[in-house]
Amino acid sequence: MPRFQRAYVAILAAWTLSLGALAEEKPAHWSYNERAGSGPSHWGALDSDNRLCKTGLQQSPIALHTREAQRLAERDVTLHFGSAKGELVNNGHTIQFNVADAAANAVTYKGDNYALTQFHFHTPSEHHLNGKTFPMEMHLVNKDSSGRLTVVGVFIKQGSKNDALARLWDRLSALDTAQKAEEVDLGALMPASHEALLYAGSLTTPPCSEDVNWIVMVQPIEMSGQQIQAFQKLFRNNHRPIQRDHGRRVVEEAAM
Numbered sequence: 001m002p003r004f005q006r007a008y009v010a011i012l013a014a015w016t017l018s019l020g021a022l023a024e025e026k027p028a029h030w031s032y033n034e035r036a037g038s039g040p041s042h043w044g045a046l047d048s049d050n051r052l053c054k055t056g057l058q059q060s061p062i063a064l065h066t067r068e069a070q071r072l073a074e075r076d077v078t079l080h081f082g083s084a085k086g087e088l089v090n091n092g093h094t095i096q097f098n099v100a101d102a103a104a105n106a107v108t109y110k111g112d113n114y115a116l117t118q119f120h121f122h123t124p125s126e127h128h129l130n131g132k133t134f135p136m137e138m139h140l141v142n143k144d145s146s147g148r149l150t151v152v153g154v155f156i157k158q159g160s161k162n163d164a165l166a167r168l169w170d171r172l173s174a175l176d177t178a179q180k181a182e183e184v185d186l187g188a189l190m191p192a193s194h195e196a197l198l199y200a201g202s203l204t205t206p207p208c209s210e211d212v213n214w215i216v217m218v219q220p221i222e223m224s225g226q227q228i229q230a231f232q233k234l235f236r237n238n239h240r241p242i243q244r245d246h247g248r249r250v251v252e253e254a255a256m
């Protein structure tokens with residue numbers, strides 16, 4: 001083989017290798033930045049795995065209205081939230097607390113047990129309640145043994161300092177340093193009223209998978225202006241806009 005041909009083959013091989021490395025990388029990068037071309041309106045086109053973001057008929061978040069919700073006498077939801085141990089991380093999209101002791105906290109929904117795996121935050125809120133948005137929203141993600149999800153949404157309004165989150169918030173700006181085990185009292189964090197709106201929705205981030213049971217608490221919890229600003233210094237906007245509800249049924253009940 002002439003020398004130039006050998007060089008050509010070597011370059012081609014190197015090029016193919018680097019393509020292979022690229023193909024193994026994570027799915028296309030998504031963000032909340034519409035101007036960068038990777039924001040929520042582009043998610044469905046970024047990767048074929050994300051197609052439900054564009055074509056799904058049960059997408060989240062949606063605008064919720066307590067007056068339009070169906071009030072049922074039955075109680076489908078029991079929240080078992082107490083102390084949670086785990087680690088706080090900045091994953092580039094949000095601040096997330098990964099729960100280490102998955103069996104310690106759970107939600108029972110229609111008789112099935114969903115163990116708490118993580119909770120994280122959005123600003124401003126993703127769901128709307130009675131035509132209003134809130135400065136922030138917390139999502140507690142619970143999984144059953146077959147991987148199905150039940151997510152508890154909690155609105156956060158500006159008010160007094162949130163003591164249950166104070167220790168975590170002290171560490172917000174230093175999350176790129178060594179991880180440290182943390183503990184949060186979720187029982188103290190949840191709103192006093194367990195009135196909740198239930199509907200069938202999706203993940204609010206790619207791949208926007210559906211069949212997510214949503215339990216959105218009606219009563220917000222509070223955080224101080226300083227605590228909200230500390231989060232917004234890291235994430236100015238990490239919310240997905242409201243999706244069409246396609247006539248979905250929303251049920252209101254008092255979770256136990």
Ligand SMILES: [Zn+2]
Pocket residue numbers: 120121122139204
């Ligand atoms: Zn979320």
